[in-house]
Amino acid sequence: MGTTVRLSIAEALNPQVNLGYATYEGTSLFNGVKQFLGMRYAAPPLKENRLRRAVAPLEETGGVMAKESVWQHGPVCYGVDQILLTSPPVTMSEDCLYIDVYTPRSTETDSCATSDANGLPVMIWIQGGVFVEQFNPNYNGTGIVEASGGNGIVVTFNYHVGPYGFLASDELLQEGNLNLGLHDQRAAMSWVQSHISQFGGDPDRVTLFGTLIGGGSVLLQTLAYGGNDTGAEGSDNARWNAGIAASVYIPSFYSVQDYELQYSQLLNATNCTDLACLRSLESTKSKQRTSGDRRFQDNQIFHCFLMAL
16 A cells, blocks of 8 residues: 555656657646656757758657656757857757647646546747747746646747758758758647647647747748648648747748858868768767857858748
8 A cells, every 4th residue: 555655646746658659757846737848859860860851759768768857858959159048058959859848737647637628728839049049948838837727738849040950052952951940840849739638738729829030930830831731742740720929020031042152151161062971060060160150150141040942
């Protein structure tokens, strides 16, 4: 009996969710909110996946995914310089496609069922940063869950920015790998469609929201593929039902040809001659070779890795 009670307490404090490709452990907060932090929504964007559209996460083995702490977020994506509006300091990495989920305590991952037979409505936060930084890394969704009276779920995620998210060249155009940061966003939305029900959420009631470029992203995603929420020829499952775009900012659009000079300068700065070479570089090496180079940090020079058409 004593053992059963101890196990029940442990499960309540550290709920687990099996996503098929991995099992993640969360934590229950004293305010009635559960949080699941640092879950992969895509495979590591490294080696052959570098500078390509996000692909589904790989199956993990070995039980519950090991982290230093259930309080640990995934690393934040590199930008073109330093993160501006974050405190305390965060871990940064090229391997950064992680997602967080905040839910009220009584949802599918508990023994108590949600009061809504179809699950709770879901809000997906898209952070800002002008596509060159991430201004709101590790955005805490607990306040919104509390404000909803425990009747909503909040999802936040990282996406590639700067050269990792918006590098443009004819090579990338031919591959269909332009505007990768926007494709990361769609990958996160597709993840929500596939997995949010396991957190007690309703995939048919999803709202995107964001400010500045996050709000701009809401509009861009709504207009993408002519408003077809399954992407080009059903390439993804990034569906949602509503959007909230506040203080919207959308940067200027440029053609791929406008970026060729910048792309050539990046190749020169990294001692590369083509895209294959760039993909072979570890992020630490490419950052070292471009560190301090104003051409890759100042958003007034060469459009600073913004969207390409």
